[in-house]
Amino acid sequence: MHPFTRRTFLRDTALASLATVTIGRAQDAKPKAPRIRIGQIGTAHGHAAGIMDTMRASEEFEVVGIVEPDPERRARAEKSKTYAGLPWLTEEQLLNAPGLQAVAVETAVKDLVPTGARCIAAGQHLHLDKPGGESLPAFQALLDAATRRRLTVQMGYVFRYNPAFVLLGQLLRDGALGEVFSIDTAMSKLLDAASRKEALAYRGGSMFELGGHIIDAVVTVLGRPEKVTPHRRSVSALGDGWSDNDLAVLDYPRATVTVRSAMVEVEGGARRQFVLCGTKGTFDIRPLEPAAARLALDAPHGEYKRGYQDVKFPKVGRYDGDFIDLARVIRGEKAFAFTPAHDLAVQETLMLASGLPLG
Secondary structure, three states, X not given: OXXXXXXXXXXXXXXXXXXXXXXXXXXXXXXXXXXXXXXXXXXXXXXXXXXXXXXXXXOOEEEEEEEOOOHHHHHXXXXXXXXXXXXXXXXXXXXXXXXXXXXXXXXXXXXXXXXXXHHHHXXXXXXXXXXXXXXXXXXXXXXXXXXXXXXXXXXXXXXXXOHHHHHHHHHHHHOOOOOEEEEEEEOOOEOOHHHHHHHOOOOOHHHHHHHHXXXXXXXXXXXXXXXXXXXXXXXXXXXXXXXXXXXXXXXEOOEEEEEEEEOEOOOHHHHOEEEEEEOOXXXXXXXXXXXXXXXXXXXXXXXXXXXXXXXXXXXXXXXXXXXXXXXXXXXXXXXXXXXXXXXXXXXHHHHHHOOOOOO
């Protein structure tokens, strides 16, 4: 088995050119930069607690406060150690906090883009959780406003800094896998009744809820597809008609991609996969978290041999890479790799894959 160490990960993060931050600064004689002041709006999103835990543990950020206008959600959050000791603020108070530079938006999906737009209007860099709403024009308007104000919008797709996808990006850039002709993916889970009831508000079904993570990775590799064909099914015995067994086929000039997302799969998280086949090799990530992969090559490449082999990856926090990279971008140390054009292509592809209108 070939080890892919934490040091290698920090050195070689490929998909977004994430460089060594902690290790590099330890070797520098320069004084440590002040922490970036950041706040969070919302606790409703499924990633909200993990994002807050990551920001609070980071050496790069100082969390100035949390906003939750819903009294019931705030009452629940106040009992969690994730938010213990943080100031509870109104949105206006947070956006006017002295020295604030960035906001993480973790609201319910319907409120993500409107809330993010207000943050951009207030001059804040943005970590905006996924997906980018149900209106493509509204999402594009947010990205355009950020571009005009030279602000960064970092979308909360969870595989951008996953070490398996980092290595995949490096292998692709090296030419080790050849020309990509097929990607086969799955992103599923078993949704409980209460969560399903909340999800009914979103017409895009399982694909809209989970598929964006995978689609972001596909578009990173292949760009915007020529054609997207959704196949939507509702199979739950609840009979509510919500699309819970979804498949989308993405067509490219020389490649086909399948994205499957079901909310009725027992232990679906353990079978999540991203299998990329190229003319010189195959990279099979399964499961996606914690990352595990098998690599097949037609010829040796660096430390990797011809034929199939297992690849080990370091244990890293799910959102660690996001905030290491975001800090470097905010400080002007690098350009952000995931451009507005990329994010717009992901959102368009996700909406088409979810059977949603683009208007």
